[in-house]
Amino acid sequence: MYRNSFNPVVARLIATAILATPQPIFSAEIPLLDRQVTIEQAISAAFEHHPQLRAALADIEAGRGELRGAETYPFNPKLQANGASRSISGRTEADWSVRLSQEIELPAKRRRRVATANAGLSARTAGFDRQARVLAARVHTAFVTTLEARDLLGVAEAEAEVVARVHDLAQRRLRRGATTQLELNLAEAELGRAEGRLETVQGTYQTARIELAETLGVNPLQPPVPSGTLEASKLRPASLDELASTALENRADVLALRAFEQQSSAAHQLAQISAWPNVTLGAVAGREFEQDTIIGGRFSIPLPIFQRNQGQIAVTRAEIERTRAQRERGELLALRELAATHAAYQAASKTAERLRARVFGTMQDNLKLLEKAFAAGKTTWSEVLVIRRSVIAAERELIGAEATARRAWIALELAAGRMPVPTAEDRQKETTP
Secondary structure (H helix, E strand, O other): OEEOOOOHHHHHHHHHHHHOOOOOOOOOOOOOOOOEEOHHHHHHHHHHHOHHHHHHHHHHHHHHHHHHHHHOOOOOOEEEEEEEEEEEOOEEEEEEEEEEEEEEOOHHHHHHHHHHHHHHHHHHHHHHHHHHHHHHHHHHHHHHHHHHHHHHHHHHHHHHHHHHHHHHHHHHHHHHOOOOHHHHHHHHHHHHHHHHHHHHHHHHHHHHHHHHHHHHOOOOOOOOEEOOOOOOOOOOOOOHHHHHHHHHHHOHHHHHHHHHHHHHHHHHHHHHHOOOOOEEEEEEEEEOOOOOEEEEEEEEOOOOOOOOOHHHHHHHHHHHHHHHHHHHHHHHHHHHHHHHHHHHHHHHHHHHHHHHHHOOOOHHHHHHHHHHHHHOOOOOHHHHHHHHHHHHHHHHHHHHHHHHHHHHHHHHHHHOOOOOEEOHHHHHHHHOO
8 A cells, every 4th residue: 555645653663664674685575587566566675675765764763863862861970089098196097078969951951952853853754755755756767667668679579570571471472573672672671670679679678677676676687577557548646736735745855954944943042042051069978187077068050251152053043044045945946846847747648648549559450450461462562661660650659658648747746745655554564474
C-alpha cells in the first residue's frame, strides 16, 4: 500500500525499522535477471536497500542524539577533598576539608536548548522525507525509461522480422521475374539497417535495466526486468489550483526550510537567555589545626559586566534572517516548479492522447497487412519502404509520448509533494519475521 501524505512520525518509524534490519548491499531476494518486477516492488526494493536512504536515516539518528543531549542536565556536581598533616612539638595534627558544589542552570535555558534540538530533528526528518520522495521519483522515472526501451525493442524486433520476410519475398519475386534487382538491393540494404537498429535498441534496453538496478540499490550485474505498461491515459492529477493549495504543506523540502527557520529562532532565544549567568551552590565541611569542625555553604554567580553573549546573539539574529529568506525563496521555487511541471504534463498528456486516437490498429497488424500486399504483388518495395517507415515512426512516437507523459506526471507529483512512498505499516510488515 502506498500513500501520498508523509509526516515526521512515519519517517521516524521507517528509520527505526530500516536501521534495525541488516542491510546487505546485494540481496538474493531482489528480483534478478530472470525475474520481473512491478513498480510497487521496485520502490519497496529501493526503500529497503538503497544506500542514499540509509545515509539519510543515519542523519535522523544524529538529530535524535542531539535532542537526547539537550534533554540531559548539562552540569555534574563537583566533589573536592583536601587533606594534610602537620607536626608541631612532636605532635601530629590532621587538616581536612570536603567541598561539594553544583552549578544550577536556569530552567528557561534548558527549554530553549530542547526547542532548538527538536527543530533540528524536525528539519532532519523532513530532509529524510524529501530524499525518500526524490528516490521514489527516481525509481518511477528509471522504471518508465526501461519500459520505454522495452517497448521500442519490441518495435525494432517486429520491424526486423517483417523486413527479413519481405526480403525473402523479394528474392522469390526476382527469381520469378516479378521484380527487379534494384528492389532486391533496396530490400537487402533495409534489412541491414533494421538489424543494426535492433542491436542498438537492445543495448539501450540493457543499459536502462542496469540504471534501474542502480536506482534500486541492487546488483547492476543482474538487473531486474520491468513489468507493466506505459499507458498514461489513466493518470488524472488534480487541477493546478488544487495542487497549489496543498503543495506548500506537503513538500518536505519546504517543511525542512521552515524547521530550519524555527531552529534559528530557538537558537536566538537560547543565545539571549544564555546571557544570564548560572548560579553555583556548594557545601563545605572541614577541620583545621586545633580548631573545631567547620560546616558551611557557598554561593557564587558570575557578574555579566563584560561578557553578555553579545556575539552569539548577533550571529543567531542574522541566522534568523538568512533562514527566513531561504524559506521564502524555497516557497517561490516550489510554486514555480509546480506551475512548470503542471504545464509540461498537460502538454505531454494531450500529445499522447492525440496520438493514441490517431494511431489506428497495432503495429504488428499493420506490418502484416503490408507484408501480404507485397507478397500479392499489389505494392512495390519502394511503397513498402515508405509505408513501413510511417507505421514504425508512428508507433515509436506514440511510445515516446506515453513515456514523456508518465515522466511529466512523476515530476508533477514530486513538485506537489504527492509522490507515493511506502507507509510505516508496509516497512514493519517487511521487517517482521
